[in-house]
Amino acid sequence: MSxxxxxIYATDEERIFFAPMLPEDVREAAELVIGCVLDGEADTxxxxxxxxxxxxxxxxxxxxxxxxxxxxxxxxxxREMMSHLKSLLLNPEFGIESFQCAYVKNEHTxxxxxxxxxxxFEMDKGAExxxxxxxxxxxxxxxxxxxxGLIQELGALPARYFNQLADELRKRYESGEEGKAVYIPLxxxxxxxxxxxxxYIDENSVCQGCAxxxxxxxxxxxxxxxxxKSEGTKTIMALLSALLKKGxxxxxxxxxxxxxxxxxxxxxxxKLLCNTEPVLEGVAVTRVFQA
Numbered sequence: 001m002s003x004x005x006x007x008i009y010a011t012d013e014e015r016i017f018f019a020p021m022l023p024e025d026v027r028e029a030a031e032l033v034i035g036c037v038l039d040g041e042a043d044t045x046x047x048x049x050x051x052x053x054x055x056x057x058x059x060x061x062x063x064x065x066x067x068x069x070x071x072x073x074x075x076x077x078x079r080e081m082m083s084h085l086k087s088l089l090l091n092p093e094f095g096i097e098s099f100q101c102a103y104v105k106n107e108h109t110x111x112x113x114x115x116x117x118x119x120x121f122e123m124d125k126g127a128e129x130x131x132x133x134x135x136x137x138x139x140x141x142x143x144x145x146x147x148x149g150l151i152q153e154l155g156a157l158p159a160r161y162f163n164q165l166a167d168e169l170r171k172r173y174e175s176g177e178e179g180k181a182v183y184i185p186l187x188x189x190x191x192x193x194x195x196x197x198x199x200y201i202d203e204n205s206v207c208q209g210c211a212x213x214x215x216x217x218x219x220x221x222x223x224x225x226x227x228x229k230s231e232g233t234k235t236i237m238a239l240l241s242a243l244l245k246k247g248x249x250x251x252x253x254x255x256x257x258x259x260x261x262x263x264x265x266x267x268x269x270x271k272l273l274c275n276t277e278p279v280l281e282g283v284a285v286t287r288v289f290q291a
Contacts, residue, residue: 003075005038005048007084010275018050026052026065028218034084036068036077049077051085056096063090063101064217066112078115090291099289102216104129104258106282113285121287129284134219139244140222144237150201151242154212155194161207162189162199168228186212186224196220198242200227200235208232208272211239220247224247260284 010033012139018035019027030052038048049072055062063085070079089096101116103109154162163262165186172183193215209227213220227235247257258281 002053003038003048003072004034004078005036005045007036007077007080009033009084009088010035010261018047021047021067021152022065023217025253029217029220030054032054032085032088034081034088036072036081037047038072040269041193043239048072049074049081051078051081053085055100056089056094059095060098060100061085061096063099066101081117082119096291098291100124100286102284104282104288105285109282113287116287119289121289122231124286124288129258129281131256131258131279131281133253134244134248134251134255138200139241139248143223144241145164146200146235146238148203149208149235151198151238152201153195154189154192154197154205154210154247155198157188157201159170161201162186162210165199165207165210165228169226170214183226184224186203189245192223196243199241200239204227209235209239211236211243219251219258222259224255 008014014035015027015033016029017037018033022030022033031054032052034051035051036048036050037045040046040065049068050065051060051063052065053063066078086099099121101112101121103112105113165274166189169183170185173185191214192212196215197212198210199207202208208229209232210224211222212224214223225236225238225240229235242259247255
């Protein structure tokens with residue numbers, strides 16, 4: 001089945017036409033919007049679908065939102081919007097290496113998962129994901145204070161501190177000593193949100209720990225938590241406390257903080273910090289199409 005209409009790149013003015021289909025946070029964050037305009041009755045037009053994307057400067061395209069109303073599905077609208085996106089961006093001047101879409105795989109996203117599979121997006125990673133609403137958190141004051149050292153936002157510190165930690169984690173990962181804790185290398189510093197990610201600097205001005213989040217359209221993903229000092233649990237709790245307190249104070253109450261089962265210990269600590277039970281949302285997956 002086909003559709004009667006056209007797929008367009010939406011200018012700033014044309015985005016208003018598709019606004020009812022886009023969540024507010026996506027409308028604000030999207031760098032590019034592609035939409036489908038369908039022929040309606042009596043020479044009118046109606047929105048038939050929308051795709052929002054961002055992240056072009058990082059060498060990949062992040063698909064933040066993709067929606068086609070149920071009554072219009074299986075007519076080729078989603079496929080046409082995706083093809084339009086690729087035709088716009090698969091140009092050497094953009095340097096795009098891949099298209100990525102991260103989402104929680106559950107009963108609400110079965111159609112999206114099937115669509116991306118049909119479009120050639122391969123599974124990159126997946127793990128059970130748990131979520132908290134920042135507005136639901138009850139964070140006690142004065143707990144988990146560190147004695148000595150400093151906990152500070154990533155963006156408020158010189159890059160050398162992050163690089164210290166990244167180098168040490170890489171060394172430990174590559175050494176792979178049996179019986180030692182498994183440390184996974186960090187992403188590039190720019191991947192993490194500079195205002196809500198925190199580092200721990202010890203008394204000798206060495207970066208020994210972190211609680212790192214990435215910003216998403218729905219809130220934050222807790223990406224990495226660690227402390228390299230022995231008996232570092234209290235430091236990790238202090239890092240998470242700093243992150244949560246700032247998030248709860250600065251962000252809207254509906255802002256979500258998510259973490260994967262890979263960070264199960266981080267989830268237990270969050271529960272202890274906030275007296276809030278995390279909700280199992282499904283499996284957080286990332287699908288990738290290599291350009």
